[in-house]
Amino acid sequence: MKKRKEKIAIIMSGGGMMCSYGVGAILALVEKYCITQPDIVITGSGGAGTMSYYVAEQYSSIRNIWSNLLSTKKFIDFKRYYRVIDIDYLIDDVFKVQDPLNENKIKKSKIDYFIAVTNYDNGKVEYFSSRNKESIFETMRATMALPMVYRKKIRINNNNYCDSYNSSAVELNVLKAIELGAEKIIVINNDISLFINNLAINLWVLCRNKEFRKNYHRNREFRRTFSIPKNTKIISLHPTRNLKVSTLNNSQKALKETIKQGYDETVENHELKIFLKGK
Numbered sequence: 001m002k003k004r005k006e007k008i009a010i011i012m013s014g015g016g017m018m019c020s021y022g023v024g025a026i027l028a029l030v031e032k033y034c035i036t037q038p039d040i041v042i043t044g045s046g047g048a049g050t051m052s053y054y055v056a057e058q059y060s061s062i063r064n065i066w067s068n069l070l071s072t073k074k075f076i077d078f079k080r081y082y083r084v085i086d087i088d089y090l091i092d093d094v095f096k097v098q099d100p101l102n103e104n105k106i107k108k109s110k111i112d113y114f115i116a117v118t119n120y121d122n123g124k125v126e127y128f129s130s131r132n133k134e135s136i137f138e139t140m141r142a143t144m145a146l147p148m149v150y151r152k153k154i155r156i157n158n159n160n161y162c163d164s165y166n167s168s169a170v171e172l173n174v175l176k177a178i179e180l181g182a183e184k185i186i187v188i189n190n191d192i193s194l195f196i197n198n199l200a201i202n203l204w205v206l207c208r209n210k211e212f213r214k215n216y217h218r219n220r221e222f223r224r225t226f227s228i229p230k231n232t233k234i235i236s237l238h239p240t241r242n243l244k245v246s247t248l249n250n251s252q253k254a255l256k257e258t259i260k261q262g263y264d265e266t267v268e269n270h271e272l273k274i275f276l277k278g279k
Contacts, residue, residue: 006184006233007039007040007181007182007183007184008038008040008182008183008185008186009039009041009042009177009180009184010026010029010038010041010042010185010188011042011043011170011173011174011185011186011188012026012047012050012187012188013043013045013047013168013169013170013173013190014043014044014045014048014144014163014168014169014190015168015190015247016045016046016085016247016248017070017245017246017247017249017250017254017258018046018243018258019046019047019050019190020258021188021190021238021239021243021261021262022050022188022190022262023050023062023063023258024258024260024262024265024266025188025237025262025263026050026062027059027259027263028262028266028267030059031059032266035276037110037111038111038186039111039181040111040112040113040182041055041111041112041114042113042114042127042173043115043116043143043173044117044143044173045116045143045144045163045167045168046144046168046190047168047188047190048144049090049144051113052095052101052106052113052115052136052140055106055111055113055130056101056103056109058099058102061099061101063259064099065095065098066255066259067252067256067259069094069098069099070255071250071251071252072250074089074093075089075090075094075250076248076250078248082151083150083151084149084248085150087141087144087150087152088141091137091141095140096137101137103135103137106136107131109130111130112129112130112131112180114130115140115143116167116168116173117139117142117162117163118164118166118216119159119161120159120160120161120162120212121209121211121212122211123164123166123205123211123212123213123215123219124215125172125219126161127176128156134156134157138156139156142156142161145161145162145163146162146163147162147204148200148201149248164201164205165198165201166216166219166220166223169223171222171226172223174228174234175226182232183233184232184233184234184275185232185233185234185235186234186235186237186275187234187235187236187237187238188237189236189237190238190239233275235271235272237266237272239262239265241261243258244257244261
């Protein structure tokens, strides 16, 4: 009897410019391991751009965007205090014009692709499927809308959405993948737990309404205590040494070095080679 193929999921966390690590990791999975058609892909926040191009099979665009198109003050500028990071520039200029994302190919892909967002009004994490009618571009805009540095909430289907650690981190997305039937999960976890980032988002949460705070803290506690079910095989690809970039550092040199780090560490990961055997 032919062995049943295990259902594979890839999950990528957010992390702003630290997602350049995940760029290297996903390119290594494509180029060295030929992982191009997992059953499920789930991401949130800064990982959404990379994974949307991944699902669209635009691999050269992933490298081009992160290596060449993001190191500009049009995207990140600390002097632009009202919007330090301009997600509209990223979506409307980079993703639509400079290196256009093929949204139609994503919609037709066999991959079940989900983008996690945080409901701006009630603090719950919700998922948009690429199979639904919503624009991938607007869903990406919503998942990347980090309140402290973008200062906009994104309206989709009469609801307001933003970015947060709960939709950016991996634990809830791992649970979602398991609910969808994933049996082997590759987690690309960019190093997002910086003290200053945690402090900023916690101060913002304190200013939200009671329902938002309740749901946000419930999800955060779930993430803190989350344990992987015994019947699920999972591997985490994450930085083994400090990254050259931080959340809002878009230096071209640092981005290229971090992409290389993610690529090299993934290629050299012995546990990953064992994990992928018999996929």
